[in-house]
Amino acid sequence: MELRQIQYFIEVAKREHVTDAANMLHVAQSAVSRQIFNLEQELGVELFIREGRNVKLTPIGRVFLEHMKEAVQVIDNAKREVEEFLDPERGTIRIGFPSSMANYTLPTVISVFREKHPLVKFKLIQGTYHYLTDAVVNGEIDIAVLGPVPKDEKKLKSVVLFQERFVALLPSNHHLSGNRTISLSQLREDQFVLFPNGFILREIVVNACKQNGFLPDVSFEGQDIDAIKGLVSAGLGVTLIPEITLIDSHPRSTVKVHITDPEVTRSVGIIIPKERELLPTEKLFYNFLKNFFAMLGGFNK
Structure with missing residues (x-):
């Protein structure tokens, strides 16, 4: 099983259309079809039901998709961890936030952080409260700033900022x-x-x-x-x-x-995953957030 096959499989599953997936991947449709066929042959099961030009996952295909998404996430995290180990000041932070944090709170914090760490990149994801908590748990994002801070979430570590x-x-x-x-x-x-x-x-x-x-x-x-x-x-x-x-x-x-x-x-605070370590650049920002608001709290007192 090759990483390329997995990537093609995930893209086809997402779009339920081989041609659309090929266009997104910038490869020929025949190349995508061939890799999916080879993957099914190797596994010995059909992953898709063909419906003309469209495809849909079989029941075992849906199970396989969830495992492959997790596998790709692990590989991506490993690559990022190596890159950030070499230089945490050049890493990327995936951070989620609700609309109520979009106009002032998060832009202010990121602006101050980038004064000290100008080469760090951010990938910002806006979403609802429940989407953000789920996204941190399943690895779609690394850190979320939200309110109220969830309590008694077994898979999340929470810190109240203010x-x-x-x-x-x-x-x-x-x-x-x-x-x-x-x-x-x-x-x-x-x-x-x-x-x-x-x-x-x-x-x-x-x-x-x-x-x-x-x-x-x-x-x-x-x-x-x-x-x-x-x-x-x-x-x-x-x-x-x-x-x-x-x-x-x-x-x-x-x-x-x-x-x-x-x-x-x-309450407004940070949530991070409890079951996996933050990468070096993420830890840098996580600690900055805690210190930044602790300093503001001390000043206000």
């Missing part, structure tokens, strides 16, 4: 827009703009409202922080979002109001 406060974002013509602070229960009768079901920021807001005796009336949903802000700006509802997301991007026709009864917060 506590983040949520604020109410209201249309400027809202009857509470002139207040410096409000209680969450004062929004009981309002329509809310929130993330769709399954997003952790929605869960935080809904749980906070439930604890105050009401369920938020969700009138509109947005897939990211900027969409949420835009819908509030249009006067379509109110929302609760992390305060840090408003530092560089305060939408027009909106007002930020602090919530004091109760204060809504989340």
Whole structure:
């Protein structure tokens, strides 16, 4: 079994089309077909069901795909580890983050880090909370910065960096827009703009409202922080979002109001895999993150 065969197999399985896979791999279709045929002959099983020009994995093909993806990941990590062992200052860090970290938190940290380590490269992957935790576990990414920090995850190691406060974002013509602070229960009768079901920021807001005796009336949903802000700006509802997301991007026709009864917060931190070692460049950034926010915490105190 050759690495090239495995790479061709994974690409065909991903696209379910030999021609499309060949185009992506920049090789002839016949070369891909031949390698897949040779692989099946060697294994003694059919990995694909042919349906005209399309193909689909057989049940054993799906099992084989998962093992081969893991194998390729191990090989890639080994190559990177050798490269970074020779020079950790030139490695690549794959880091995941949610949309709420995209505008300020992560860009700020990376900018400061690159002042000290200018040759380190980053591969940034934005995703939902649950996607990021799964991606760290299965090796798609190495480190994720997210909130809240998961607890009791057997395959993850978590470090809390800081506590983040949520604020109410209201249309400027809202009857509470002139207040410096409000209680969450004062929004009981309002329509809310929130993330769709399954997003952790929605869960935080809904749980906070439930604890105050009401369920938020969700009138509109947005897939990211900027969409949420835009819908509030249009006067379509109110929302609760992390305060840090408003530092560089305060939408027009909106007002930020602090919530004091109760204060809504989340922990923000780093998750890394518990069952595999970080590569040298990843360790460099991981330790930098912990020291950077520890220094900020000490300064704030």
